[in-house]
Amino acid sequence: MQQTFEQQRRYETGEAELLTFYEQMLLIRRFEEKAGQLYGLGLIGGFCHLYIGQEAVAIGLQSALDNEKDSVITGYRDHGHMLAYGIDPKIIMAELTGRLAGISKGKGGSMHMFSTEHKFYGGHGIVGAQVPLGGGLALAHQYRDDGGLCLAYFGDGAANQGQVYETFNMASLWKLPIVFAIENNQYAMGTAVRRSSAETEFYRRGTAFRIPGMQVNGMDVLEVRQAAEVAFAHVRAGKGPVLMELETYRYRGHSMSDPAKYRTREEVQEVREKSDPIEGAKADLLRLGVSEDRLKEIDKRIRAAVTESADFAESSPEPGADELYTDVLVGSY
Amino acid sequence: MPIELKMPALSPTMEEGTLARWLVKEGDSVSAGDVLAEIETDKATMEFESIDEGTVGKILIPEGTENVKVGTLIAVLTGEDEDASAIPAQAAKAEAPEEDHKAAESGAPKGDAPSGTDQLAASATPAVDPEIPAGTNMIKLTVREALRDAMAEEMRLDERVFVMGEEVAEYQGAYKVTQGLLEEFGPRRVIDTPITEYGFAGIGTGAAMGGLRPVVEFMTFNFAMQAIDHIVNSAAKTNYMSGGQMRIPIVFRGPNGAASRVAAQHSQNFAPWYANVPGLVVIAPYDASDAKGLLKAAIRSDDPVVFLENELVYGRSFELAQLDDHVLPIGKARIVREGKDVTIVSYSIAVGLALEAAETLVGEGIDAEVLDLRTLRPLDREAILTSLAKTNRLIIAEEGWPTCSIASEVAAICMEDGFDNLDAPVLRVCNEDVPLPYAANLEAMALIDADRIVEAARKVCYR
Numbered sequence A: 001m002q003q004t005f006e007q008q009r010r011y012e013t014g015e016a017e018l019l020t021f022y023e024q025m026l027l028i029r030r031f032e033e034k035a036g037q038l039y040g041l042g043l044i045g046g047f048c049h050l051y052i053g054q055e056a057v058a059i060g061l062q063s064a065l066d067n068e069k070d071s072v073i074t075g076y077r078d079h080g081h082m083l084a085y086g087i088d089p090k091i092i093m094a095e096l097t098g099r100l101a102g103i104s105k106g107k108g109g110s111m112h113m114f115s116t117e118h119k120f121y122g123g124h125g126i127v128g129a130q131v132p133l134g135g136g137l138a139l140a141h142q143y144r145d146d147g148g149l150c151l152a153y154f155g156d157g158a159a160n161q162g163q164v165y166e167t168f169n170m171a172s173l174w175k176l177p178i179v180f181a182i183e184n185n186q187y188a189m190g191t192a193v194r195r196s197s198a199e200t201e202f203y204r205r206g207t208a209f210r211i212p213g214m215q216v217n218g219m220d221v222l223e224v225r226q227a228a229e230v231a232f233a234h235v236r237a238g239k240g241p242v243l244m245e246l247e248t249y250r251y252r253g254h255s256m257s258d259p260a261k262y263r264t265r266e267e268v269q270e271v272r273e274k275s276d277p278i279e280g281a282k283a284d285l286l287r288l289g290v291s292e293d294r295l296k297e298i299d300k301r302i303r304a305a306v307t308e309s310a311d312f313a314e315s316s317p318e319p320g321a322d323e324l325y326t327d328v329l330v331g332s333y
Numbered sequence B: 001m002p003i004e005l006k007m008p009a010l011s012p013t014m015e016e017g018t019l020a021r022w023l024v025k026e027g028d029s030v031s032a033g034d035v036l037a038e039i040e041t042d043k044a045t046m047e048f049e050s051i052d053e054g055t056v057g058k059i060l061i062p063e064g065t066e067n068v069k070v071g072t073l074i075a076v077l078t079g080e081d082e083d084a085s086a087i088p089a090q091a092a093k094a095e096a097p098e099e100d101h102k103a104a105e106s107g108a109p110k111g112d113a114p115s116g117t118d119q120l121a122a123s124a125t126p127a128v129d130p131e132i133p134a135g136t137n138m139i140k141l142t143v144r145e146a147l148r149d150a151m152a153e154e155m156r157l158d159e160r161v162f163v164m165g166e167e168v169a170e171y172q173g174a175y176k177v178t179q180g181l182l183e184e185f186g187p188r189r190v191i192d193t194p195i196t197e198y199g200f201a202g203i204g205t206g207a208a209m210g211g212l213r214p215v216v217e218f219m220t221f222n223f224a225m226q227a228i229d230h231i232v233n234s235a236a237k238t239n240y241m242s243g244g245q246m247r248i249p250i251v252f253r254g255p256n257g258a259a260s261r262v263a264a265q266h267s268q269n270f271a272p273w274y275a276n277v278p279g280l281v282v283i284a285p286y287d288a289s290d291a292k293g294l295l296k297a298a299i300r301s302d303d304p305v306v307f308l309e310n311e312l313v314y315g316r317s318f319e320l321a322q323l324d325d326h327v328l329p330i331g332k333a334r335i336v337r338e339g340k341d342v343t344i345v346s347y348s349i350a351v352g353l354a355l356e357a358a359e360t361l362v363g364e365g366i367d368a369e370v371l372d373l374r375t376l377r378p379l380d381r382e383a384i385l386t387s388l389a390k391t392n393r394l395i396i397a398e399e400g401w402p403t404c405s406i407a408s409e410v411a412a413i414c415m416e417d418g419f420d421n422l423d424a425p426v427l428r429v430c431n432e433d434v435p436l437p438y439a440a441n442l443e444a445m446a447l448i449d450a451d452r453i454v455e456a457a458r459k460v461c462y463r
Ligand SMILES: Cc1ncc(C[n+]2csc(CCOP(=O)(O)OP(=O)(O)O)c2C)c(N)n1
Pocket: A077, A125, A126, A127, A128, A154, A155, A156, A157, A158, A159, A185, A187, A188, A189, A254
């Protein structure tokens, strides 16, 4: 599989689609910057994990999904995955500020957001839990024979959880239609990969379960998308799971209260300068002859949408007191 | 427009901090990601990054200033072609709130997934046990068979229902509860899992999120400790955290409580653990009729259900009405023996002991009422208080540890809402507060028995 991928590493597309990717990545970037700002103003509380730097992963993978059938699940660093679906930034931001108009009525917050309408199943706060849950979503696809697959994201830190391997085993044994996507952003909170992992080449970690792995540059949206084409085709052909390792980087702290003493500022700066996914896509677009002005236009539009989402999230009302008691159970007993 | 930089909250608990050092000076141009200042929080020294590009216009709070409140204006960035002198006036204007009407207009753009709130009223479950029509044939059935029949009937009715767990298919169930299911429904719907509780509890929960109705069997609930994270964090809380979008219609079932001579790791009643958790339904039936009727209700429920069985009761036979569709209400206790002198509240295997104690008490002139809770969450407070109001004396018989138990909860309910009806203190009759020993004599000493219940009943009747 890696070989197929090596033959052609970058997805071939025209200006129009690449512009879409660019715009989507930029939306995530600006949204997250704004979220950081609102956090600083005390409008967002608790834990808030930003996706800045990792944008190409969600956009590259999710653009290859069949949204009629496929499902997605991830951990708490979930804003980008929701924006990738085109879900209205207003209701995501309003969830971050804990408002009734938020996608979880303000009861889930940054880490717990869902959209059953888009087959996006969260947004889970327990590191690694989304992996077997994703296995279950894949089981449901197989059980109903609906042709869908589940894309389950998790981090390099989560990759050390036992339940991940329990799921690998069952997924491979039962040939579940699931793509395991490890977003290796090099750190789990303050722990660098090499300090936590005996095998740091995560794409190899499925080997004991006969799950083929792919190593992908997660900072290049076209490479991610091409890898997705290869991986999804394998899964859709009924051949069982694939494990993708997306090598990426988070620019910001783990969550908003991260003092960042475990890495140097130079390290972060170097990634930003050399392999930023948005700058990369921009360079590709300029090469294709898209004008700077057109890109500036996009940036302006996105800034406006993000500002609007922040205004909305700031001014819309908190949930009413009655919401405290709703949604605990579905039935009345 | 100039961009205001305010003292950021850099941790969930930070209210103020020290502006330790400015890394830029007025007139410097900065781009997104540049570090502007170092700020000391209650936890650490953090770097404050710029998220916009522009020129540092004015620095309003000098470095070294302590106790700067979160939200204080500390500096201003100007964009291209702007004049820093225009700043103070502009900044003041930005404070004016004028957004209130905006929110109302936009409303909450949501999918049409029904929320839990919408569905609260839609429950079709009967509030009381349905009448058994006259002339209904009564049959004798073991609890084991009743449970199997419940699953088989629901699987026939609803294609989404499937069973998974260790040894549930080819081996026919470690305790033979799933006997015959593989033959009738095949391996797609009766799934043998590897020994991997955390994993398959998660897979089951995910399948429920994906629209199926899994019945996950734990060989015993002792092994569900490895899976409790998914039961509590993934299954119980997700509907709430999603504002009612996510349904988790799953049943976790299997034997719970002390078996016989298997020592501490294999002998524990987890009822109080699960009953502590909002978002779960917890059922622990005693006889075959309740086992069948409540398991069918559990499978039909849209909520996650923990269904606690008891190995020592599996083989006991009880009378059961032969009905096409025997479904019982969740959340309702049942008086299994009427009496007027003292109420014995119980559930699961201890109901048998309570009934035995009641027979003994007859000989002493004490007429005991035995109330089987059947559902432990939501607990039928009304049934407890009604019986208390009738007998004025109440004890709880529970095969489990006394500390933070269901018994403790029932006692609290009596104190809070039944105090005026109490003629004696509420007593808990439970196991000894020790890990269950292996030796036959010690095991017998540790476990609740009918004699202890009789003793407690005498005590509250002042005999
Ligand atoms: C079971 C569990 N243990 C610990 C935590 C606290 N925690 C939250 S995120 C995190 C680091 C995870 O890192 P990684 O999987 O690499 O994902 P990333 O944050 O880099 O996206 C930890 C330890 C948790 N939420 N759940």
